Amino acid sequence: MSDLVIETSGLRKEFTGRRGTRVAVNDLDLAVPRGGVHGFLGPNGSGKTTTIRMLLGLARPTAGTMSLFGTPVPQRLPEVIGRVGAVVESPKFSPTFSARQNLRLLAGSVGVERGVVDDALVRVGLADRADDRFKSYSLGMKQRLAIAATLLKSPDLLILDEPTNGLDPAGIREIRELIRGLGEAGVTVLLSSHILAEVQQVCTSATIIGNGRMLASGLVEDLLGSTSYRLRVGDPAAAATALERAGMTVRTDVDSLDVITDEPADRITRVLADAGLYLSELTPVRADLETIFLELTADDRMGVTPMTEEVR
Amino acid sequence: MMRLLSVELTRLRWRRAIVVLLVACIAVPLIMLAGFAWSTRPFSEADIAEAKQLAAQEAQQPYIAEEIARCEQDPENYTGPGATAADCTEALTPTYQNYLYRQEFTLTSLRTDVGAAAIIIMTGLMMLVGTTFVGHDWNTGSMSNQLLFEPRRLRVWWAKGLAVMLVGAVVGAAVLATFWAGASLVAASRDVRVEPGLWSTIVETQARGVVAIALGGLLGLALTMLFRSTVATLSLMFGISIAGSLLIMTVLGEEGTRWLLPTNFLAFVLGGFTYYDGSACSFSPDGMTSGDCERHVSAMDGGVVLAVIVVVAVLLSVWSMRRRDVP
Structure with missing residues (x-):
């Protein structure tokens, strides 16, 4: 049995229009391991939603293969869809039906009992407003209802596309807690987002895409890479020389040094002490996901290359 | 599939616009029957008394006397060969019957006129039901949500189609049965003579009507599932009913009547339809038309x-x- 919950290979999606063919997803190899919360990061228009839509059978891939729980999709999607809950883009429900009516219709289509609908509404905090029309809901309530819909199936895999869009800080925190709780309960969560803090706070692993291509993937810890240290010392130039001689990368600032290394902090202090230099300050500076993301997607954001490749 | 069908029937029932359309589907034919029954009602004593009064007033008008006097001078020219002066008074004096005209209530005319119109209206309303039912799903984006629970798209399509057809057939059958039950009561209360075999013709017409109503709903749904927009479907329907008919008649002339939607619809529902076509006329050597110019x-x-x-x-x-x- 495959340990990958989601796997794509050479996945490609082209959209053909009057202006030619636009490539939204290009040769994407995505691998999401079982368990935990996996971030799916990328700038707007990078192909995240298109990838999710293909995985869920809403869009047809132009090329490539996909599988969910080791089962090829979309060919055998009906076999596994009962294990997948998903929110794609904005919540989409009938605006004139109440939350309860909307969920009952969805639950009815997969034979889920009414009690589960009520439980899901309680779980996302909508029980009190369950009989109000969907169109009267705030964006945050709509998002919560969408998550309630995903819970109807007791999913093993939850795919959430920008679930905190439009939420106020309290709503964002609630959703993050919910996602974290689901991940801890054994549900694999694919969290698509362009909000880096969200991914860094919630996810154990992440994939970063840009221009429809995968740019990086792995554990968040690994993606963050080496730790750097900011240090102050009496003779920065001598300290830089000693540290570089010890194989460390050093960037000199006005009155401090940035040392990038995988070595522990005591190694730095030892190297400097051996050189007769003594620290006045040593601060570990952890690279954050934002830095990694901005470096990887610089081209996308700066418009050096188009968001999508044009093929005519 | 039964589970999906049940869900779609519930969705139909919960949609307010559809409930309104179905209420119209029920009310309009029954109102039409009531209107027909009222406009063909027998004359009351008051109607006759009023007519007699009007006739008497008219008879007092000077021009009547003048007309009778002229007639008496040349009776045959006024009232036909062999007429005498005595006939003039009878022929030219207004009678109360002149003021008592109403269409006769017959089940034959009810079938071909009001009954057929009711089926056309119900079919149109069911097309709107089918259109608005799935148009709402596409407009709100809830179709994608539904497919996240049941990704077998054809099942979803057919569940919706069957739901609309089922509702169309049940409502159509119930309303038409009520319509004709009411018509038979009216006929019985007025001692209207029913021609032999007419009831079986009526039953056949209504059976085909129910099929047309159900398929009308399916057609509206199919077009909206194709265009994914209520507006696009309604525009197409409007375009075909106006521009399509004009185009057919422009290109094919009178022969185009054969291909018009109303012609074929009425032919199917009524068990055949005859229409005037000038190109079907044959001419005798003296240039007069012979034959009935009908197809x-x-x-x-x-x-x-x-x-x-x-x-x-x-x-x-x-x-x-x-x-x-x-x-």
Whole structure:
């Protein structure tokens, strides 16, 4: 049995229009391991939603293969869809039906009992407003209802596309807690987002895409890479020389040094002490996901290359 | 499939716009029957008394006396060969019957006029039901949500189609049965003579009417599933009913009547339809027309045209549902 919950290979999606063919997803190899919360990061228009839509059978891939729980999709999607809950883009429900009516219709289509609908509404905090029309809901309530819909199936895999869009800080925190709780309960969560803090706070692993291509993937810890240290010392130039001689990368600032290394902090202090230099300050500076993301997607954001490749 | 069908029937029931359309589907034919029964009601004593009064007043008008006097001078010119002066008074004096005209209530005319119109209106309303039912799903984007629970798109398509057809058939059958039950009561209360075999013709007409109503709902649904927009479907329907008819008549002339939607619809529902076609006239050597200048479309011929339209729309719609990305 495959340990990958989601796997794509050479996945490609082209959209053909009057202006030619636009490539939204290009040769994407995505691998999401079982368990935990996996971030799916990328700038707007990078192909995240298109990838999710293909995985869920809403869009047809132009090329490539996909599988969910080791089962090829979309060919055998009906076999596994009962294990997948998903929110794609904005919540989409009938605006004139109440939350309860909307969920009952969805639950009815997969034979889920009414009690589960009520439980899901309680779980996302909508029980009190369950009989109000969907169109009267705030964006945050709509998002919560969408998550309630995903819970109807007791999913093993939850795919959430920008679930905190439009939420106020309290709503964002609630959703993050919910996602974290689901991940801890054994549900694999694919969290698509362009909000880096969200991914860094919630996810154990992440994939970063840009221009429809995968740019990086792995554990968040690994993606963050080496730790750097900011240090102050009496003779920065001598300290830089000693540290570089010890194989460390050093960037000199006005009155401090940035040392990038995988070595522990005591190694730095030892190297400097051996050189007769003594620290006045040593601060570990952890690279954050934002830095990694901005470096990887610089081209996308700066418009050096188009968001999508044009093929005519 | 039964589970999905049940869900779609519930969705139909919960949609307010559809409930309004179904209420119209029930009310309009019954109002039409009531209107027909009222406009053909027997004359009351008060009606007759009023008519007699009007006739008496009219008879006092000077021009009547003048007209009678002129007639008496040349009776045959006024009232026909062999007429005498004595006939003039009787022929030219207004009688109360002149003021008592109403269409006669017959089940034959009810079937071909009001009954057929009721079926046309119900079919149109069911097309709107089918259109608005799935148009709402596409407009709100809830179709994609539904497919996240049941990704077998053709099942979803057919569950919705069957729900609309089922509702159309049940409502159509119930309303038409009520319509004709009411008509038979009116006929019985007025001692209207029923021609032999008329009831079986009526039953056949209503059975075909129920099929037309159900398929009308399916056609509306199929077109909207194809265009994914209520507005696009309504525009197409409007365009075909106006521009399509004009185009057919412009290109084919009077012969184009054969291919008009109303011709084929009425032929199917009424068990055949006869229409005037100048090109069907034959002329005698003296240049006078002979023959009746009419053409007949059988129920089978009309049904084939309607079936082709529905089948093509359904096939295109199903293909589209299967192949195209869902927004």
